[in-house]
Amino acid sequence: MPAPAKVTDDEVVAAARRLIERHGVGALSMQAVADEVGVRAPSLYKRFADRGALLAAVQRGVFTDVERRLEGAAALHTSAKLALGSMATSYRAFARAHPHLYELMFSRDVPHDAAGDEARRIAARPIVARLTDWVGAERALPAARVVTAFVHGFVSMELQGAFRLGGNVDEAFRLGLELLVPPLGR
Amino acid sequence: MPAPAKVTDDEVVAAARRLIERHGVGALSMQAVADEVGVRAPSLYKRFADRGALLAAVQRGVFTDVERRLEGAAALHTSAKLALGSMATSYRAFARAHPHLYELMFSRDVPHDAAGDEARRIAARPIVARLTDWVGAERALPAARVVTAFVHGFVSMELQGAFRLGGNVDEAFRLGLELLVPPLGR
DNA sequence: ACCTGAACACCGTTCAAGT
DNA sequence: ACCTGAACACCGTTCAAGT
Numbered sequence: 349m350p351a352p353a354k355v356t357d358d359e360v361v362a363a364a365r366r367l368i369e370r371h372g373v374g375a376l377s378m379q380a381v382a383d384e385v386g387v388r389a390p391s392l393y394k395r396f397a398d399r400g401a402l403l404a405a406v407q408r409g410v411f412t413d414v415e416r417r418l419e420g421a422a423a424l425h426t427s428a429k430l431a432l433g434s435m436a437t438s439y440r441a442f443a444r445a446h447p448h449l450y451e452l453m454f455s456r457d458v459p460h461d462a463a464g465d466e467a468r469r470i471a472a473r474p475i476v477a478r479l480t481d482w483v484g485a486e487r488a489l490p491a492a493r494v495v496t497a498f499v500h501g502f503v504s505m506e507l508q509g510a511f512r513l514g515g516n517v518d519e520a521f522r523l524g525l526e527l528l529v530p531p532l533g534r
Numbered sequence: 535m536p537a538p539a540k541v542t543d544d545e546v547v548a549a550a551r552r553l554i555e556r557h558g559v560g561a562l563s564m565q566a567v568a569d570e571v572g573v574r575a576p577s578l579y580k581r582f583a584d585r586g587a588l589l590a591a592v593q594r595g596v597f598t599d600v601e602r603r604l605e606g607a608a609a610l611h612t613s614a615k616l617a618l619g620s621m622a623t624s625y626r627a628f629a630r631a632h633p634h635l636y637e638l639m640f641s642r643d644v645p646h647d648a649a650g651d652e653a654r655r656i657a658a659r660p661i662v663a664r665l666t667d668w669v670g671a672e673r674a675l676p677a678a679r680v681v682t683a684f685v686h687g688f689v690s691m692e693l694q695g696a697f698r699l700g701g702n703v704d705e706a707f708r709l710g711l712e713l714l715v716p717p718l719g720r
Numbered sequence: 721a722c723c724t725g726a727a728c729a730c731c732g733t734t735c736a737a738g739t
Numbered sequence: 740a741c742c743t744g745a746a747c748a749c750c751g752t753t754c755a756a757g758t
Contacts, residue, residue, distance in 0.1 A: 351722040351758055374642060378751065391723055399751065451642065454694060456560060468696065490706040493688070493697060497710060501687020502679070508640060510654070511679060520676040524683060528713050537739055537741040564732065577742055585732065
């Protein structure tokens with residue numbers, strides 16, 4: 349006497365992502381997800397071990413999307429320098445357009461696991477790949493760390509509202525990239 | 535018929551800070567704070583409007599401590615370049631020594647208010663002051679944004695565990711500072 | 721095989737009642 | 740004036756019972 353499945357795993361993840369996008373990670377309750385897909389909250393535990401596992405699934409999807417965006421931004425350029433600038437700008441645009449999804453990428457509410465680490469690594473791959481081509485495998489790792497640290501730090505402070513003391517924020521972003529990227533070619 | 539106060543506001547804040555330092559912001563419950571100071575949870579609401587207000591008070595204290603540390607690190611040097619490097623290193627050391635307090639500085643659980651903004655501004659003052667001396671008031675703001683973005687981004691990614699793919703993390707931090715700071719003097 | 725209601729432990733918070 | 744027990748609404752999660 350099987351009871352037919354009312355939803356798929358993907359539909360649950362999509363619903364959770366929609367809710368996070370609208371109201372933030374902190375506001376995501378299992379109740380809200382259940383309501384959104386038309387099921388009772390306990391049913392979700394047949395599909396995801398707990399709230400953390402559901403968040404992790406949404407997070408992996410976001411990492412995949414970010415990778416695609418970066419790849420798309422880089423594809424427009426043959427110069428590594430221009431490709432890196434384009435990826436940085438595209439990354440910042442994503443964060444501004446979807447601040448709550450950006451928050452999810454670094455949220456402490458998401459438990460660390462191998463699948464998440466892998467997805468995060470893949471999201472960073474377009475940057476690492478361009479840098480490897482440009483400065484060699486040896487110097488690509490520290491270079492990637494420096495560039496991603498600046499971009500992530502800038503974007504997260506900007507979303508946090510730390511840059512509200514006037515001045516031109518876009519210009520500061522460009523200044524940072526201008527100082528960091530060209531000298532990497534030595 | 536007054537009931538004598540069992541604790542002071544400062545004792546409550548200190549207890550909350552201790553608990554956050556040990557177990558993180560997410561694990562801080564009003565119950566746990568009440569237990570720690572020997573009072574019942576509802577009593578805390580006579581002193582702080584809600585959990586957010588208590589977190590904000592702890593956060594302001596952390597900002598004050600950071601400001602003191604940065605000032606101390608900068609005081610060792612007359613050169614702005616060296617002072618900035620020293621402040622960056624000291625800031626990173628604080629984050630590594632107290633990761634949960636560092637998390638609190640940027641936590642979405644802490645509601646924004648004028649007092650918090652002011653405390654955050656004061657914490658950044660040693661950096662802004664040195665940069666103003668060095669490159670002038672005009673260029674100090676974007677320069678401060680670039681430097682703090684890199685340092686915060688680097689530290690928060692490091693704490694997040696994003697730099698576990700081998701390589702020399704300290705060296706990457708030095709590389710970033712070396713690329714960013716000296717050229718600011720133009 | 722999947723879904724559900726009921727229940728548990730734990731939150732933050734309110735408030736009337738105590739001293 | 741400050742503290743407290745009791746209560747409320749809301750969590751995440753478990754599980755026996757339904758189909």
